[in-house]
Amino acid sequence: MKVEVKKLDGGKREMFIEASSDAVKNKFEEVYKRITDEAKVPGFRPGHAPRDIIEKNFSAHAHEQVLKDLVPDIYNQAVDKEGLDVVELPEITDVKLERDALSFKAVVEISPEINVKNYKGIKVDYKPVSVSPDEIKRSIDSIKETRKLDKVDDAFAHALGYPGLQELEKVMEHQIFLNKENQERQRIENAIIESITKGLDFKVPQSMIDRQAQDMLRQAKVDLALKGFPRDKIEEQEKNLLNELNPEAAKQVKIYLVLSAIAKKENIHVDDHMPRHVMEFLLREADWKIS
Numbered sequence: 001m002k003v004e005v006k007k008l009d010g011g012k013r014e015m016f017i018e019a020s021s022d023a024v025k026n027k028f029e030e031v032y033k034r035i036t037d038e039a040k041v042p043g044f045r046p047g048h049a050p051r052d053i054i055e056k057n058f059s060a061h062a063h064e065q066v067l068k069d070l071v072p073d074i075y076n077q078a079v080d081k082e083g084l085d086v087v088e089l090p091e092i093t094d095v096k097l098e099r100d101a102l103s104f105k106a107v108v109e110i111s112p113e114i115n116v117k118n119y120k121g122i123k124v125d126y127k128p129v130s131v132s133p134d135e136i137k138r139s140i141d142s143i144k145e146t147r148k149l150d151k152v153d154d155a156f157a158h159a160l161g162y163p164g165l166q167e168l169e170k171v172m173e174h175q176i177f178l179n180k181e182n183q184e185r186q187r188i189e190n191a192i193i194e195s196i197t198k199g200l201d202f203k204v205p206q207s208m209i210d211r212q213a214q215d216m217l218r219q220a221k222v223d224l225a226l227k228g229f230p231r232d233k234i235e236e237q238e239k240n241l242l243n244e245l246n247p248e249a250a251k252q253v254k255i256y257l258v259l260s261a262i263a264k265k266e267n268i269h270v271d272d273h274m275p276r277h278v279m280e281f282l283l284r285e286a287d288w289k290i291s
Helices: 021-038 051-083 133-147 156-159 166-195 206-226 231-236 238-265 272-286
Strands: 002-007 012-018 091-098 103-108 123-126 287-290
Touching: 002 051, 012 051, 021 103, 021 166, 051 091, 051 103, 123 166, 133 166, 156 166, 166 238, 166 272, 206 231, 206 238, 231 238, 238 272
Parallel strands: 123 287
Antiparallel strands: 002 012, 012 103, 091 103
16 A cells, blocks of 8 residues: 655645555455355346346446445555544545555645643642531522422421431531532633643644534524524524634634644543543542642
């Protein structure tokens, strides 16, 4: 296999790929064998039609099948060979196929090179979480108003499924604590992300931003539908929604790429759980201080 890579603008690469002669000939043999075994040719039992008749009647189908099988396989081999971190499906052009030769061009968008530094030992200022009696009271009062009840007592707690008011207060305290603890965890993670991404200047692939924005748009439309917005009104606002979501989509993709760069440096497996695993690593490596 022969591969030539040309640098284009906007983080793109043009690859000229030539498959080896043996790979093409072997694939044709494999395809024609499959056709011979399956094709129904008048006057011959399946698998017994002469090769010249098969090639005469099924050459177009064989040609199409070879391309379908071989182009993705050769393309993936070329990407691996060149060590390209491709972020979008390729644009395939100039495909040329003969019985012993295959060549094509593939334009791909690649992930930017990110020289991320100083991500270990980030200072973390942890603020211990506590729950005040007033917070518990406000939470319980909110439930009382929702249910339009006159007073808060054991009977009120019974109606909510608790033995008494004291047990209800303990449950509310625990829920408030967990909520505030999660908020503190989110604040710390955001501070770490801000520390790492500050000063990093690289071009975020537009295809990744577009894909993320579309995912966010789909979720936003679902949320609006659940709130009772008519479908036609949601569709009318789609363009405005997308424009509003684009900046956040770009931010999220940038964070993902930075975390991915750290994952590669630290040999953390890049999969759907990668962002969480990298954040856990950063938290372990942080310089913690309790306020």
